[in-house]
Amino acid sequence: MEAATLKDIARELNISVSTVSRALRDSYEINAETKRLVMECAARLHYRPNPIALSLKGSSSKAIAVVVPQIANYYFSQAINGIEEVANRRGYDVLIFQTHETYEREVANLRQAVARRVDGVLISLSSETSDTSHLQELQQHGMPIVQFDRVSGELNTPRVVADNFGGAFAATDHLIKTGRRRIAHLTIQPWLSITQERLAGYRAALEQNGLPYDESLVRFGTFGPDEVGPLVDELMALTPRPDAFFTASDRLALGCLAALRQRRIAIPEEVSLVGFTNLTVADMLSPSLSTVVQPAMEIGQEAVSRLLDLIELKHRAAPPTTITIPTTMVLRESSQLAVGRFEEV
Amino acid sequence: MEAATLKDIARELNISVSTVSRALRDSYEINAETKRLVMECAARLHYRPNPIALSLKGSSSKAIAVVVPQIANYYFSQAINGIEEVANRRGYDVLIFQTHETYEREVANLRQAVARRVDGVLISLSSETSDTSHLQELQQHGMPIVQFDRVSGELNTPRVVADNFGGAFAATDHLIKTGRRRIAHLTIQPWLSITQERLAGYRAALEQNGLPYDESLVRFGTFGPDEVGPLVDELMALTPRPDAFFTASDRLALGCLAALRQRRIAIPEEVSLVGFTNLTVADMLSPSLSTVVQPAMEIGQEAVSRLLDLIELKHRAAPPTTITIPTTMVLRESSQLAVGRFEEV
DNA sequence: TTGTACGCGTTATCAT
DNA sequence: ATGATAACGCGTACAA
Numbered sequence: 001m002e003a004a005t006l007k008d009i010a011r012e013l014n015i016s017v018s019t020v021s022r023a024l025r026d027s028y029e030i031n032a033e034t035k036r037l038v039m040e041c042a043a044r045l046h047y048r049p050n051p052i053a054l055s056l057k058g059s060s061s062k063a064i065a066v067v068v069p070q071i072a073n074y075y076f077s078q079a080i081n082g083i084e085e086v087a088n089r090r091g092y093d094v095l096i097f098q099t100h101e102t103y104e105r106e107v108a109n110l111r112q113a114v115a116r117r118v119d120g121v122l123i124s125l126s127s128e129t130s131d132t133s134h135l136q137e138l139q140q141h142g143m144p145i146v147q148f149d150r151v152s153g154e155l156n157t158p159r160v161v162a163d164n165f166g167g168a169f170a171a172t173d174h175l176i177k178t179g180r181r182r183i184a185h186l187t188i189q190p191w192l193s194i195t196q197e198r199l200a201g202y203r204a205a206l207e208q209n210g211l212p213y214d215e216s217l218v219r220f221g222t223f224g225p226d227e228v229g230p231l232v233d234e235l236m237a238l239t240p241r242p243d244a245f246f247t248a249s250d251r252l253a254l255g256c257l258a259a260l261r262q263r264r265i266a267i268p269e270e271v272s273l274v275g276f277t278n279l280t281v282a283d284m285l286s287p288s289l290s291t292v293v294q295p296a297m298e299i300g301q302e303a304v305s306r307l308l309d310l311i312e313l314k315h316r317a318a319p320p321t322t323i324t325i326p327t328t329m330v331l332r333e334s335s336q337l338a339v340g341r342f343e344e345v
Numbered sequence: 346m347e348a349a350t351l352k353d354i355a356r357e358l359n360i361s362v363s364t365v366s367r368a369l370r371d372s373y374e375i376n377a378e379t380k381r382l383v384m385e386c387a388a389r390l391h392y393r394p395n396p397i398a399l400s401l402k403g404s405s406s407k408a409i410a411v412v413v414p415q416i417a418n419y420y421f422s423q424a425i426n427g428i429e430e431v432a433n434r435r436g437y438d439v440l441i442f443q444t445h446e447t448y449e450r451e452v453a454n455l456r457q458a459v460a461r462r463v464d465g466v467l468i469s470l471s472s473e474t475s476d477t478s479h480l481q482e483l484q485q486h487g488m489p490i491v492q493f494d495r496v497s498g499e500l501n502t503p504r505v506v507a508d509n510f511g512g513a514f515a516a517t518d519h520l521i522k523t524g525r526r527r528i529a530h531l532t533i534q535p536w537l538s539i540t541q542e543r544l545a546g547y548r549a550a551l552e553q554n555g556l557p558y559d560e561s562l563v564r565f566g567t568f569g570p571d572e573v574g575p576l577v578d579e580l581m582a583l584t585p586r587p588d589a590f591f592t593a594s595d596r597l598a599l600g601c602l603a604a605l606r607q608r609r610i611a612i613p614e615e616v617s618l619v620g621f622t623n624l625t626v627a628d629m630l631s632p633s634l635s636t637v638v639q640p641a642m643e644i645g646q647e648a649v650s651r652l653l654d655l656i657e658l659k660h661r662a663a664p665p666t667t668i669t670i671p672t673t674m675v676l677r678e679s680s681q682l683a684v685g686r687f688e689e690v
Numbered sequence: 691t692t693g694t695a696c697g698c699g700t701t702a703t704c705a706t
Numbered sequence: 707a708t709g710a711t712a713a714c715g716c717g718t719a720c721a722a
Contacts, residue, residue, distance in 0.1 A: 003459060005699055016709045021701060031707060048460045052400045053699035056714050061397070071416070072426040072642075081417040084443055093461065096441050098429055114348055115393040116438065297417075350715055361693050366717060376691060398715035401698045 004045035012041055024049075051093075055117055063093040064307060065113035067123040069101045069150070074250060074278040075296045076124070079148065082300030083122065090308050092119070099126040107134050120144035120311045122303055125152060127189050144310040148303040151193055151322075158310070159322040160303040164194050167292040167327035168201025171246050171274045174329065176209045180244035180272055182217065184235050186228075186256060187248035190220040198248055198276065217242060228255030229262070236265070244272040253277055253291070276327075295325045349390035357386055369394075396438075400462055408438040409652060410458035412468040414446045414495070419595060419623040420641045421469070424493065427645030428467065435653050437464070444471040452479050465489035465656045467648055470497060472534055489655040493648040496538055496667075503655070504667040505648040509539050509621075512637040512672035513546030516591050516619045519635075519674065521554045525589035525617055527562065529580050531573075531601060532593035535565040543593055543621065562587060573600030574607070581610070589617040598622050598636070621672075640670045 006024075010017045015034070022030050023038035024047075041047075055061040066083055068076045080096065087094050095116060097109035106126045113121055121143060123135070132155045139145050139157065151159040175183050185202050188195050203213050216238060219231060228251075235242055245260075247253045253275025257267075265271050277291045302323055351362045351369075358365070360379070368375050368383035369392075386392075400406035411428055413421045425441065432439050440461060442454035451471045458466055466488060468480070477500045484490050484502065496504040520528050530547050533540050548558050561583060564576060573596075580587055590605075592598045598620025602612075610616055622636045647668055 003462075006701095007699075017699085018701080018710075019708055021699095022708085025701090029707065034707080048456065050401075050462070050699050051460055052397055052406070052462055053714090054701085055397045056395075056401050056698090056716095057700050057702095058714085070426065071429070072419070072422040074417070074419075077417040077422040080441075081415065081443070084416070084441070093440060093457065095438060096425075096429070098426070111391075111393065112438065115396055117348070117395070117397055351717095352715075362715085363694080363717080364692055367692085370717085374691060379691085395715050398698090399717085401700095401714090402716055403698080 003050070004042075004047040005050065006047075008045060009038060009041050009047060012045075013037055060119055061117045062091060063095055063116065063118050064120045064122060064304070064311075065095045065097060065109075065116070065118040067097045067099060067106065067109050067113070067121065069099050069124060069126050071096065071098055075149070075294060078278060078296035079124075079300035079303075082297035083304040086301050086304045087308070092308065099129075101126045101128055103128040103131075110134060110138060114138070114143070120146070120307045122146050122148060122307050124148050125150040127192060130191070144307060146303050146307040146310065148299055149194065153193070156320045158303075158306045158320055160299050160306065161194070161197075161322065161324055162294050162299060163324045163326045164197035165201040165204070166324075167276060167294075167329070168198040168246070169205045170201075170327070170329045171276065171292045172202045172205035173209065174331075175244045175246065175272055175274060176205065176211065178272065181211060182214075182240055182242045183244040183246055184217045184219070184242040185246050185248070186219050186223075186231065186252045188220065188252075189222060195220070195248065202246060223252065223255065225251075225255065228252065229259040232256060232259040232263070236263070242271065244274075247273070247275045250275070250277045290329070290331045293328045293330055295327060298325050348395070349387075349392040350395065351392075353390060354383060354386050354392060357390075358382055405464055405656075406462045407436060408440055408461065408463050409465045409467060409649070409656075410440045410442060410454075410461070410463040412442045412444060412451065412454050412458070412466065414444050414469060414471050416441065416443055420494070420639060423623060423641035424469075424645035424648075427642035428649040431646050431649045432653070437653065444474075446472045448473040448476075455479060455483060459483070459488070465491070465652045467491050467493060467652050469493050470495040472537065475536070489652060491648050491652040491655065493644055494539065498538070501665045503648075503651045503665055505644050505651065506539070506542075506667065506669055507639050507644060508669045508671045509542035510546040510549070511669075512621060512639075512674070513543040513591070514550045515546075515672070515674045516621065516637045517547045517550035518554065519676075520589045520591065520617055520619060521550065521556065523617065526556060527559075527585055527587045528589040528591055529562045529564070529587040530591050530593070531564050531568075531576065531597045533565065533597075534567060540565070540593065547591060568597065568600065570596075570600065573597065574604040577601060577604040577608070581608070587616065589619075592618070592620045595620070595622045635674070635676045638673045638675055640672060643670050 006017045006020045009020045019034065020038050023035045024042060051062055064087060066080060068080070071077055071080065084094050095113065095118060097112065099106040099109060103126060106129055110121065121138070123145065132152045135145060135155050145157045146160065147155060147157050148160040151161055172183060185199065187198060199218065206213050217235065223231060245256050247256050256273060260267055260271055267273060275291045276294065278294050278296055302325060306323070351365045354365045355362045364379065365383050368380045369387060396407055409432060411425060413425070416422055416425065429439050440458065440463060442457065444451040444454060448471060451474055455466065466483070468490065469492070477497045480490060480500050490502045491505065492500060492502050493505040496506060517528060530544065532543060544563065551558055562580065568576060590601050592601050601618060605612055605616055605618070612618060620636045621639065623639050623641055647670060651668070
C-alpha cells in the first residue's frame with residue numbers, strides 16, 4: 001500500500017520536510033501562505049501521519065491491548081464493544097488478544113502486546129491464572145494496566161467489576177421475598193473473584209432473611225451442554241428438594257430452564273429460576289426470563305476510560321481503586337408476576 | 346514501556362548491532378561462539394524484534410485488519426475467533442474495527458487500517474454499504490482484500506460465504522418432507538446477499554416440491570424485540586394460515602418461538618419452526634430447537650487463510666473465487682422426532 | 691567474520 | 707520563516 005508522506009508533499013511544493021511538518025502541526029512561526037499551500041496539498045494527497053513512524057519515534061503508539069479469555073462470548077464481546085467505542089473516540093486503536101482460558105497464552109499475548117509497544121493493557125484474567133507475577137513485572141516496567149471482570153487482588157491496579165455481590169443479593173432476596181426457601185445456586189469455577197462475590201451475595205441474602213446456608217445446594221463447575229441435566233436431577237433428589245434456582249451464567253440459566261421443562265417440573269409453581277446473564281441474552285429471552293443483567297458494556301467503557309487516564313495523566317500516585325458497576329434486575333412485569341414469567345419461552 | 350533492543354545487546358557484549366542482528370537471524374557467516382553469546386544475551390534480556398521498526402522499514406506490518414458491523418454478535422465474534430486463531434498461528438496480529446452498520450464508519454475504519462499499514466483487509470460490509478468504490482480504490486492501490494459473509498458482487502475479491510442457499514433449501518425441504526405446506530419466512534434486510542441467497546434456497550425447495558411461492562408469507566426487516574410478536578400475529582391471521590416458520594437469525598428464531606408459545610400455539614402440532622442460527626445459540630437451545638447452523642468460525646478461518654495467501658504469495662492473477670462453506674442442519678434426534686422437539690425450551 | 695552507513699516517516703534541535 | 711540533521715530500531719549492501 002502506498003500512502004502520502006511528508007516527503008511527498010515537500011517534493012511537490014519544493015520545500016523541506018520540516019517545514020511541511022510544522023505547517024501541518026500549525027506551528028505559529030510559519031508563513032500563512034506556505035501553511036495554506038501545505039494544507040491544500042496534504043488534503044489533495046490524502047495525507048495521514050504514519051502512526052508507525054510516530055510510534056517508533058515517540059513513546060506512544062496510540063494503541064492499547066485488550067486481553068480476554070475469549071471473544072465469542074456475549075459478555076466479553078459486549079465489553080469489547082464498549083472499550084472500542086471509547087478508545088476510538090479518544091484516538092486509540094484496540095488490539096485484541098484471546099487467552100482461551102490458558103495461562104500460557106496469556107503470557108504470550110502480553111509479550112506480543114509489549115512487542116507492539118501498546119500504551120496500556122486492559123485485562124480479564126484467564127481462569128487458569130493464579131500467579132500474576134507476569135503482570136506485576138510488566139507493571140514494574142511502567143506499563144499502565146487496568147483489570148476488569150476477572151480480577152486479582154494480588155495485582156495492584158485499578159479494577160473495574162460488576163456488582164456481583166449486589167446482583168446476587170438482589171436475585172436471592174427476590175426469590176425469598178416471593179416465598180422461596182430452598183434456593184440452589186449453580187455457578188462457575190470457585191476460585192474466580194466473581195464467583196466468590198456472587199456466592200457471598202447469595203449467602204448474605206439468606207442470612208438476612210434468617211435462612212440457613214446449605215452447602216449441598218451450591219454447585220461449582222464448568223458444565224457442558226449435557227451436564228446440566230444430571231446436575232439438576234441430583235439437586236432435585238435432595239430432601240427437602242429445592243424450590244428455586246439461581247444460576248451464574250447464560251449457559252447455566254438456559255441449561256437449567258431446559259432441564260426443568262424436560263423433566264416436567266412446573267416453573268414457577270414447583271421451582272423458580274433467576275439467572276445472572278448478559279443483556280443480549282436477557283433481550284432474546286425476554287419477556288420470558290427474569291435476570292440479573294451484567295453491565296458488560298459499561299464495565300468496558302469504565303475500564304478503558306480509567307486506562308486512558310492512567311496513560312495520559314500518568315498518575316504515578318493513582319490509588320488502585322476498585323470501581324463497582326451496578327447490575328440491573330430485570331423483572332418483566334410486577335415483581336409478583338415476575339416469578340410467574342418463567343412458564344414462557 | 347522499556348524493551349530490549351539490538352543496541353542493548355550490542356552494548357552489553359561490546360559488539361556492533363549488525364553482528365547481533367545477523368547472529369539472531371542465524372546468518373551462516375558468523376562465529377559460532379559469538380552467535381551463542383548473542384543468543385544467550387537475547388534470551389536473558391527477553392529480546393523481541395520491534396514490529397514497529399520492522400513495519401517502518403519493510404512493507405510488511407504483520408498485521409491485518411478485520412472490519413465487521415459489530416463484535417457483540419454471535420456470528421461475528423465466532424468468525425473473529427476463527428480469524429484470530431489462524432492469523433496468530435501464521436504470525437499475524439489482528440486489528441478489529443466495527444462499522445456499527447454505517448457506511449461512514451466503514452470508510453473511517455479503512456482509513457485507520459491503511460494508516461496502521463496493515464498487510465491486508467478482511468471485511469464484512471455494513472448493511473448501509475451499497476457503493477463499494479472506497480474498497481475498489483483501496484484494492485487498486487494494491488491492498489489485498491477478502492470479503493466474507495456480507496459480500497458485494499461489484500467488488501472483485503475472493504469471497505467466503507456460508508452456503509445460505511443450501512442451508513435454506515435443506516431447512517425448507519425438511520419442513521415440507523415432514524408435512525408442512527404453508528411455510529412463512531422471516532428474514533432480514535432484502536438487499537443483503539445473504540438474504541437473497543436464503544430466499545432463493547427457500548423458493549427452490551418449494552418449487553422442487555411442487556409448492557407455490559406466496560409473497561405474503563415472506564417478511565423482511567430489522568425486527569426489534571417487540572416487533573416479532575405483531576408480525577407473527579399478522580402472519581397467523583392469513584388464510585390459510587402458516588403451518589411452519591423458517592427464520593433467518595437468532596433473534597427472529599427466539600422471538601418467533603416466544604411469540605408462538607405466548608399465543609398458545611402448539612409447536613409443532615400447529616406450527617413447526619426451524620431457525621438459521623449460530624452454533625453457540627444452537628448449543629444453548631439444544632436439545633430444544635432444530636437449526637441450520639452457520640459455520641461462522643470456519644468462514645473466519647477460511648477467509649483469513651485466503652487473505653494471508655494473497656498477502657504472502659501476492660497472486661497477482663488470483664481469480665476472485667467465491668468459496669462456499671457448507672451449513673449443518675442440527676436435528677437433535679431422528680428427523681421424525683426433530684419436528685417434535687420444539688415443545689421444549 | 692565483523693563493523694559502517696543508509697533508509698523507512700516523523701519530530702525536535704540546531705542552524706540559517 | 708525555513709532548511710538541514712539527528713534519532714527512534716531494524717536489516718542489509720558495502721567496506722574492512
